[in-house]
Ligand SMILES: Cc1cc2nc3c(=O)[nH]c(=O)nc-3n(C[C@H](O)[C@H](O)[C@H](O)COP(=O)(O)OP(=O)(O)OC[C@H]3O[C@@H](n4cnc5c(N)ncnc54)[C@H](O)[C@@H]3O)c2cc1C
């Protein structure tokens with residue numbers, strides 16, 4: 001089974017994000033980390049590959065020159081990676097990202113494409129479905145508990161009121177949730193081994209995209225204004241001296257909840 | 259048709275987001291709805307009462323709806339292009355928006371908190387609600403917009419029953435080959451999380467599923483709905499339907515009590531518009547205190563039992 005896992009490299013969420021004053025895009029440092037959201041996709045991919053004598057290839061689009069995030073995913077156990085890294089991709093909208101990823105995945109061949117539900121920095125949550133439409137396959141989103149084999153994939157799909165069991169023939173696209181699996185931590189051997197694993201680096205042009213199709217020009221949307229939002233002010237903070245519940249009750253009375 | 263609103267049936271009603279978006283759209287122009295689900299005269303009447311003049315209805319049966327719905331909407335907007343197609347943040351909403359975007363070659367303007375047309379502009383909050391951006395659609399209409407839950411108020415303005423047009427699910431070949439084998443709805447007691455006046459939410463600070471009863475007991479005393487952080491949903495203590503935040507429900511109760519929740523930005527986007535926020539956390543530096551009206555630095559295992567006890571003693 002050929003499994004493609006989409007992994008996004010993002011600025012480290014531990015440091016506050018900055019917006020570029022002119023372009024209004026998030027400033028992307030040279031070194032970016034693996035989006036935590038995608039560790040779940042990598043784990044699901046590895047488990048399915050182990051059960052089905054499969055291979056796991058990572059796909060990432062990141063106009064930053066970073067390899068750190070990809071190495072993190074390789075260290076978990078993925079076999080190889082395809083990185084589309086090209087300055088013309090800066091400012092690309094989700095649809096451009098999906099087109100580029102789909103083209104790279106199609107070139108490589110696939111039975112199953114796995115992505116996260118939504119990225120930490122972009123969180124449009126539509127890239128997996130866009131990839132599925134471009135590749136003309138079903139998209140099984142909000143997937144937890146995934147099983148695959150015998151030419152099909154079966155998932156539990158989270159819904160607002162519970163879950164549905166959904167089945168699809170392969171090939172298909174999955175978008176997994178963070179409740180799906182417990183991602184493994186890379187071992188020392190895995191981290192060392194990741195340095196030797198192949199990373200195939202492509203440009204947008206290699207995949208047949210012109211510079212007008214991608215980046216800001218191809219986005220079809222324009223950020224016209226940015227403004228800070230007045231944040232809610234912190235109120236009263238008290239230490240619990242054993243009587244704090246009385247202060248809570250007083251506030252509940254003030255707000256007429258009781 | 260000036261604006262098309264996507265609606266998915268849930269529990270025999272139009273989705274809450276569809277009613278909110280229909281009301282908003284009705285203030286901007288003529289509204290048609292694309293409704294996916296079994297459909298009923300009552301559901302259509304409800305959409306009409308909120309301002310829809312027509313409802314295009316597709317029943318996908320046991321097929322996963324997104325691929326045929328996106329194809330049908332693409333056909334519909336090819337005729338009489340609306341200025342915008344509006345979606346909520348429900349799972350099917352996002353699936354259809356993504357597929358439609360790829361089909362039409364148009365971007366999706368996501369997380370809209372406000373909207374205007376001519377040209378289509380959306381206001382959205384980014385970076386955990388610290389910055390607000392205005393994005394203008396520059397591609398040809400329709401613009402595809404995903405709106406935040408509760409960004410707009412649903413208003414029953416007593417509109418008449420809309421014209422209903424049955425739409426057959428188009429054959430989309432391989433893309434449409436996924437089927438729903440089983441549907442499971444979790445039973446829940448007490449008020450509905452999305453609509454409750456008081457919400458009591460618990461996080462990983464509760465320490466384990468065995469302690470969850472503290473959250474439930476407090477909620478019962480206050481006639482409140484129970485909510486949860488993603489950490490406890492992922493840990494399997496409670497079902498996903500209780501998750502509050504970016505990938506869960508957005509709530510705007512009069513009072514929100516957060517017990518043992520750190521206050522990650524993805525949690526706060528789902529509850530920061532509560533009128534009054536009370537937080538209990540043993541870490542004085544927990545980010546949740548930054549937005550709480552009353553912050554109690556303390557142990558939930560001390561504070562919650564006393565609070566429950568004191569509330570019981572009052573009645
Ligand atoms: C794309 C994306 C989407 C996400 N969507 C959501 C979402 O929809 N909703 C959501 O909630 N999260 C979401 N998250 C996850 C979010 O980032 C946090 O990981 C999560 O909210 C943390 O949950 P928590 O506060 O329960 O746990 P923690 O962050 O572990 O916090 C536990 C808190 O409990 C306190 N504590 C511990 N013991 C006690 C005690 N005895 N008494 C009192 N306090 C105690 C600690 O001080 C700590 O502050 C998302 C993340 C990503 C990347």
Ligand SMILES: Nc1ncnc2c1ncn2[C@@H]1O[C@H](COP(=O)(O)O)[C@@H](O)[C@H]1O
Nearest residue numbers: 006061115116118119123124125126127
């Ligand atoms: N630039 C990218 N490179 C690789 N995968 C991506 C990229 N952007 C998004 N994805 C995938 O799509 C999922 C959803 O992202 P988004 O639609 O941005 O919320 C992510 O969890 C990734 O798996």
